[in-house]
Amino acid sequence: MKHNASFQFNAVDARTTLAIIAPGNLGDMVDFSNTYKKKGIDYIFDPGQSLPAWTKDLLTELIHGSKIFICNDYELQLTQEKTSMTIDDILKKTKTLIVTKGEYGSVVMQRENDSVCSIDIPVAKTQQVTDPTGAGDAYRAGLIKGLVSSKKDIVHAAKIGAVCAAYCVEVYGPQNFHFTHDSFNERFASAFGEKAF
Secondary structure (H helix, E strand, O other): OOOOOOOOOOOOOHHHOEEEEOOOOHHHHHHHHHHHHHHOOEEEEOOHHHHHHOOHHHHHHHHOOOOEEEEEHHHHHHHHHHHOOOHHHHHOOOOEEEEEOHHHOEEEEEEEOOEEEEEEEOOOOOOOOOOOOOHHHHHHHHHHHHHHHOOOOHHHHHHHHHHHHHHHHOOOOOOOOOOOHHHHHHHHHHHHOOOOO
């Protein structure tokens, strides 16, 4: 987080790229947002644990123009306190707001005409809960996989995220879970009544 990234965006094709801005060097996060906006690259803004370091103006700037703003329920509260924005205000700056709520699932919010449409995504059933560490990251990984490869909507992608998170909490450690394509589809079908992919 101390040093700037040296990633070059010259070869990035905006038509086939989905970026994520996650906690890191704050200068990079701002620069990435500006670059993505300039190049027309869709991006997910996930400030996570960097939230306390943001000013109202910079936080608002990064939310504005994002395809998705994702946070947990505490981070949403902190965002609203820092920016004085309501959920409706946030959805005027981003296309989609996703709020994860731990054992209570997540919610996908978008604007439809002049109102906010909210869709609750339940947690996927687990065999046991061993360690919640990394569940949010697993959710985001599933969400991104769903967005780039399922050819379905964001709600479907969020359900893929929920199943990834379920696998994560069943084991100790944030990256020790695994699944096969078939086992994932089976668990997804059990949770949501359809195939993931």
